[in-house]
Amino acid sequence: MSLDEARSAIGARFSGAEVGTGTPLVVTVSPGQWAELAAFAKETLGCRFFSFLTAVDWKEPGLEVVAKVDNLDDGLAVMMKTRLGPGVSTCASLTPIYRGADWMERECWDMFGIRFDGHPDLRRILLDDTWEGHPLLKSYAVDTPHPPYR
Amino acid sequence: MKGPIPEIPAPIWRNFKDLQEWELLHKTRPVDDKHSVLFESVTEGIHSFPGGFVVTTAADAFLNWARKSSVWPVTFGLACCAIEMMATFCSRFDVERLGMVPWASPRHSDLMIVSGTVTIKMAPMLLRIYDQMPDPKWAVSMGSCANSGGPFRHGYHVVKGVDRVIPVDVYVPGCPPPPESLLNGLLLLQEQIKHFKRTGQRAAPNEKVD
Amino acid sequence: MLDQSTVARVELDWAGPERLTMNMGPQHPSAHGVFRAIVTLEGETVVAVDAVIGYLHRCHEKLAETLTYAQYPSIASKTDYVAAMTSEFAYVMAAEEIGKVEVPKRAQYLRVICAELQRVASHLLWLGTWCMDMGGALGGGATIFLYCIREREDILDLFESLVGARLLYGFYQVGGVRYDIPDGWVAQCRATIDRIDQRIGEYEQMLEQNPFFLARAKGVGVVSRELAQDVGIAGPLLRGSGIPWDLRRTAPYSSYEDFDFRIPVETDGDCFARYRVRMVEFREAITIVRQALDKLPAGPISSRPALKSVAQIRIQKGESYARVEGPRGEVGCYLIADGSAKPYRMKWRGASFSNLSILPHIIPGHKVADVVAIMGSVDPVFGEVDR
Numbered sequence: 001m002s003l004d005e006a007r008s009a010i011g012a013r014f015s016g017a018e019v020g021t022g023t024p025l026v027v028t029v030s031p032g033q034w035a036e037l038a039a040f041a042k043e044t045l046g047c048r049f050f051s052f053l054t055a056v057d058w059k060e061p062g063l064e065v066v067a068k069v070d071n072l073d074d075g076l077a078v079m080m081k082t083r084l085g086p087g088v089s090t091c092a093s094l095t096p097i098y099r100g101a102d103w104m105e106r107e108c109w110d111m112f113g114i115r116f117d118g119h120p121d122l123r124r125i126l127l128d129d130t131w132e133g134h135p136l137l138k139s140y141a142v143d144t145p146h147p148p149y150r
Numbered sequence: 151m152k153g154p155i156p157e158i159p160a161p162i163w164r165n166f167k168d169l170q171e172w173e174l175l176h177k178t179r180p181v182d183d184k185h186s187v188l189f190e191s192v193t194e195g196i197h198s199f200p201g202g203f204v205v206t207t208a209a210d211a212f213l214n215w216a217r218k219s220s221v222w223p224v225t226f227g228l229a230c231c232a233i234e235m236m237a238t239f240c241s242r243f244d245v246e247r248l249g250m251v252p253w254a255s256p257r258h259s260d261l262m263i264v265s266g267t268v269t270i271k272m273a274p275m276l277l278r279i280y281d282q283m284p285d286p287k288w289a290v291s292m293g294s295c296a297n298s299g300g301p302f303r304h305g306y307h308v309v310k311g312v313d314r315v316i317p318v319d320v321y322v323p324g325c326p327p328p329p330e331s332l333l334n335g336l337l338l339l340q341e342q343i344k345h346f347k348r349t350g351q352r353a354a355p356n357e358k359v360d
Numbered sequence: 361m362l363d364q365s366t367v368a369r370v371e372l373d374w375a376g377p378e379r380l381t382m383n384m385g386p387q388h389p390s391a392h393g394v395f396r397a398i399v400t401l402e403g404e405t406v407v408a409v410d411a412v413i414g415y416l417h418r419c420h421e422k423l424a425e426t427l428t429y430a431q432y433p434s435i436a437s438k439t440d441y442v443a444a445m446t447s448e449f450a451y452v453m454a455a456e457e458i459g460k461v462e463v464p465k466r467a468q469y470l471r472v473i474c475a476e477l478q479r480v481a482s483h484l485l486w487l488g489t490w491c492m493d494m495g496g497a498l499g500g501g502a503t504i505f506l507y508c509i510r511e512r513e514d515i516l517d518l519f520e521s522l523v524g525a526r527l528l529y530g531f532y533q534v535g536g537v538r539y540d541i542p543d544g545w546v547a548q549c550r551a552t553i554d555r556i557d558q559r560i561g562e563y564e565q566m567l568e569q570n571p572f573f574l575a576r577a578k579g580v581g582v583v584s585r586e587l588a589q590d591v592g593i594a595g596p597l598l599r600g601s602g603i604p605w606d607l608r609r610t611a612p613y614s615s616y617e618d619f620d621f622r623i624p625v626e627t628d629g630d631c632f633a634r635y636r637v638r639m640v641e642f643r644e645a646i647t648i649v650r651q652a653l654d655k656l657p658a659g660p661i662s663s664r665p666a667l668k669s670v671a672q673i674r675i676q677k678g679e680s681y682a683r684v685e686g687p688r689g690e691v692g693c694y695l696i697a698d699g700s701a702k703p704y705r706m707k708w709r710g711a712s713f714s715n716l717s718i719l720p721h722i723i724p725g726h727k728v729a730d731v732v733a734i735m736g737s738v739d740p741v742f743g744e745v746d747r
Contacts, residue, residue, distance in 0.1 A: 100592035126414035230441035254389035305419030
């Protein structure tokens with residue numbers, strides 16, 4: 001599956017998706033189509049390698065979830081993005097589709113407070129279970145005190 | 151003939167609140183060693199005889215020689231400094247010639263070399279391992295992360311120095327300190343142990359005792 | 361009254377073998393760093409593994425938003441601290457991709473030489489610690505550990521004369537590298553890698569004729585092709601499971617296309633296959649270093665002027681994902697720049713984070729003793745896992 005074929009396949013299947021040019025192929029969809037896009041990438045585009053999943057806090061426009069998957073046989077790289085919108089912090093989980101999304105989504109919950117619907121075990125992974133706050137949000141100060149340790 | 155001693159300027163604290171915080175912490179740190187009433191009474195009994203001091207001083211010196219020649223560190227490698235600590239334990243910068251056998255179990259060790267960044271999640275585990283070590287025990291803070299939080303000092307999950315968790319005897323600076331620096335710190339620790347008195351008087355951290 | 365779940369648990373305890381939950385705590389002698397595995401055992405067999413990480417979470421991603429492009433590469437070293445230049449490479453390449461900064465040829469070759477030397481050094485440490493875990497620190501395992509660290513010290517000497525630091529460097533900068541090689545370095549480098557090449561052969565012979573090593577490594581920790589791709593592991597784990605994916609060949613960066621080397625692929629997917637992949641990678645890395653030293657062009661080492669202030673490098677708005685093939689796999693840096701001297705968002709795609717997430721899938725079914733062997737062959741570095 002080459003880049004152009006992939007671009008046309010995505011454009012045909014997902015109306016309203018913004019598809020970029022060049023590598024990696026950046027596809028932006030609405031949150032409702034997130035899991036569908038991932039399943040499409042795995043089955044039709046052949047992207048079976050799950051690279052990473054993360055989120056970005058754009059302050060006013062809200063959070064954005066970014067995931068990247070690769071097709072190792074053809075060398076196709078697809079970067080999927082979805083903007084959750086201001087004030088929204090829930091998203092569909094990709095764990096049923098890609099098992100590698102498990103820990104990555106736990107990290108997004110930990111760092112950004114995004115709840116993933118359909119995740120089997122959403123709990124904090126890097127910080128303590130008793131930690132309050134989600135550090136990578138722009139509203140969280142980097143040197144937040146935590147007596148007596150800092 | 152010794153070379154000129156370099157003038158190291160005093161550190162400029164960027165944040166006055168940081169300095170006040172550090173000073174307060176070190177003033178209110180608890181005394182670590184436990185006093186043994188039985189031992190003190192026995193010592194006093196020996197001292198009541200003429201020449202008794204010679205016995206206790208000799209016994210002290212012998213015990214301290216035994217302690218410093220056979221310090222067993224517990225392998226507490228946390229981060230990058232652990233790799234340099236492992237290099238120190240290996241054949242090029244051998245610490246076994248100093249009598250230090252790295253030992254995994256804290257129950258059988260005398261020294262904890264905290265090598266690496268202490269995070270808030272790890273701090274209770276560190277304290278638990280330190281508590282499991284029997285007295286007398288020493289701690290060496292290796293690397294700038296363990297000394298003061300290091301390059302990650304401003305991170306939300308980083309403890310600003312392991313001395314907020316356990317009392318430290320020697321601070322070894324560096325990021326990571328090369329094995330020569332760690333050996334320097336361990337030799338300084340041996341000097342401190344030589345002057346360790348059972349009544350609980352220890353040298354101040356990093357103090358050069360002769 | 362007992363509820364249904366309690367009744368089910370009690371019945372399980374009565375009917376089946378007892379299950380014991382055991383903690384392999386954050387401090388354990390298997391010298392990999394701060395990792396906690398809560399294993400559920402049935403007798404000697406592991407039934408479930410809950411990996412607890414985060415004991416070394418040092419807030420890299422948040423700190424990167426407060427540090428400039430000139431300041432961060434030395435901090436980037438501290439993610440994968442065993443092969444520190446890998447992470448610097450990824451960060452610097454991401455910044456260069458957004459800023460469209462050209463890197464001179466000499467700098468590219470120097471980057472390749474250092475990256476491959478780091479690969480050799482990292483694999484030496486891996487071999488030493490893995491064999492020490494399997495052999496016991498006071499038993500036979502320390503033999504090969506001391507040998508491997510002895511070779512690694514030679515490579516660290518090379519780095520010390522080049523950069524000034526043994527373990528953590530700030531060698532890569534946006535636009536090139538920071539230091540040029542001193543006189544005599546090329547000859548010292550050639551002598552070192554010749555010596556290491558010969559000694560690796562000795563270690564291979566020593567290990568592969570050892571029946572205990574073979575018993576502990578063959579057939580243990582099999583990762584299937586499908587699972588490997590689904591979870592997203594990379595590096596020797598992927599190549600040990602039969603997938604010929606190496607970023608240096610499939611998406612070459614920094615003049616890797618100028619060098620002639622082969623990609624080892626094994627199909628078994630067990631610990632022994634990953635061991636074989638890494639042993640061949642030793643040889644191939646040494647080949648690449650030799651070729652790069654032969655063809656090293658003259659020229660500038662950086663396309664940007666020398667750094668005089670920390671905010672000197674500004675990258676325009678954009679985003680990119682740059683990845684390098686580190687000793688552990690694909691280390692990636694997803695960088696969003698916003699025109700100032702500091703990034704807006706920086707995410708580390710840590711190779712060890714993805715590699716470690718395979719443990720809950722492959723360990724169940726093995727014995728307790730195999731947990732250590734599998735963890736060693738996965739080769740995690742917790743700076744990368746926890747960032």
